[in-house]
Amino acid sequence: MGRTNQTRQPERKSEERKPFQEDKSETQNRVYGPGNYFLSREEYYDVLAQCNLMEENACSQRCILDLVSAQFNHLDCTIRTWTHAWTRRESMSHLQSDEKQDIINSLDGYCVQEDWDSIHPLLPPGTRANMGPVLGATMLYQFIFSKLIDSPFWFLDGKISPTDVDGDPQFHLRLQYLYERIREASVYKAAWWKSVTIGECNARSAFDNNPANTGLAQGTAVQRKATVESLTDELLGCRVFQLLLRPLEYKKDVSLRHEQLHRILHDAVNTILYTEGGMFGNTTIERLADLPVFVHESDRMTSHMHHFTSPQNTPCFAALDGGRTLIVTRPGLVYSQMQALGHGRIFPPERVVKAEVLAEVKRPTKERVSRKGSTSGVAKPTKGRRAQRAKKLSASPSVADAKDDTGEHGEDREESVPLGKQIPPRRKTFWRQ
Numbered sequence: 001m002g003r004t005n006q007t008r009q010p011e012r013k014s015e016e017r018k019p020f021q022e023d024k025s026e027t028q029n030r031v032y033g034p035g036n037y038f039l040s041r042e043e044y045y046d047v048l049a050q051c052n053l054m055e056e057n058a059c060s061q062r063c064i065l066d067l068v069s070a071q072f073n074h075l076d077c078t079i080r081t082w083t084h085a086w087t088r089r090e091s092m093s094h095l096q097s098d099e100k101q102d103i104i105n106s107l108d109g110y111c112v113q114e115d116w117d118s119i120h121p122l123l124p125p126g127t128r129a130n131m132g133p134v135l136g137a138t139m140l141y142q143f144i145f146s147k148l149i150d151s152p153f154w155f156l157d158g159k160i161s162p163t164d165v166d167g168d169p170q171f172h173l174r175l176q177y178l179y180e181r182i183r184e185a186s187v188y189k190a191a192w193w194k195s196v197t198i199g200e201c202n203a204r205s206a207f208d209n210n211p212a213n214t215g216l217a218q219g220t221a222v223q224r225k226a227t228v229e230s231l232t233d234e235l236l237g238c239r240v241f242q243l244l245l246r247p248l249e250y251k252k253d254v255s256l257r258h259e260q261l262h263r264i265l266h267d268a269v270n271t272i273l274y275t276e277g278g279m280f281g282n283t284t285i286e287r288l289a290d291l292p293v294f295v296h297e298s299d300r301m302t303s304h305m306h307h308f309t310s311p312q313n314t315p316c317f318a319a320l321d322g323g324r325t326l327i328v329t330r331p332g333l334v335y336s337q338m339q340a341l342g343h344g345r346i347f348p349p350e351r352v353v354k355a356e357v358l359a360e361v362k363r364p365t366k367e368r369v370s371r372k373g374s375t376s377g378v379a380k381p382t383k384g385r386r387a388q389r390a391k392k393l394s395a396s397p398s399v400a401d402a403k404d405d406t407g408e409h410g411e412d413r414e415e416s417v418p419l420g421k422q423i424p425p426r427r428k429t430f431w432r433q
Helices: 002-026 041-056 065-086 097-106 116-122 125-129 131-148 171-185 187-201 215-236 251-279 384-395 399-409
Strands: 282-286 301-303 325-330 332-336 350-353 355-359
Touching (some): 065 131, 125 131, 131 215, 131 325
Antiparallel strands (some): 325 355
């Protein structure tokens, strides 16, 4: 029996070893990681070559998300600074009714299409007093997104030969239609094709920020510079935009305003081309139609600074949760359908910019006194000594009196007033009379 066991043991080992040898023969080329990334040596070297190409060729480089966020934050700061410096910091009450309505109509997609007098009272006080900077920034964002992102191939001149001087002004629209048709066929190929086209046409040197030494990049740089100049003049020449600008007396101020706006558009061009050429994803812009209702906990939008919203929402100025969105002062920007270089791997959508909105203001509640046992929550009228004491307390609302009132009569005082009015007055001392 012992010999029999000894003779059969190697046979079982060989049988156990046989499937492993067969698996090894089938997967002997899988030596570069798990199968869901690199299945073969050829694919590994193909991806490695693509990585090397990304280092050498600017059109194949993916953008850095942290750098994209920093550039958009910088652009937002410069837009706020410019509008605060060059627009009318007032309620715009000097405008005629038809002029106000023209401004509202021009912001279709960014502002609710109602009359000015119905929108104005629903806004926070800071916005009502400074309509110029708010609407100026909204128009500036509307102009940038419509000219540079809605039409991603705006920088192409459409020339058909080296001797063609004028080119085709409608060429970028024709190419955009081709992109949309490709997107209908394959969203991932369309995203890749768009980014490669933008990156190749606007390629820059690996050693500095100058255009790459190619005929395409050099020609696009010339066209891009001329386009930014024309966009600056176009925006400043827009009648509804001029209604928001403050009048200038000196030519040096006019020149300075033009120069600063040109710099903003130049920075916007660099930021958007870097993002569009390196994200390798399809673009989604979120405007008023996508954000009709304000939600505090939403990851798609944030309230305008005039709402002063925080975890402790200021009652007088906070945006009404569930209320209407009145103005989208900055649209949201999302990229999706982004495919990685690895086998079958897809990135989740990336939100580059949150939308900033002005919503209906939360209605301030009047001061009230609630008593235990009262179903309505409103204090009932009192008589006699109790009424005299309540009158005395309302005349001198100190911390000591409120504490005594709660302890003696079991009354809870609940006031829905701003935080600054809830702070008790300072006590008089020897040093503070």
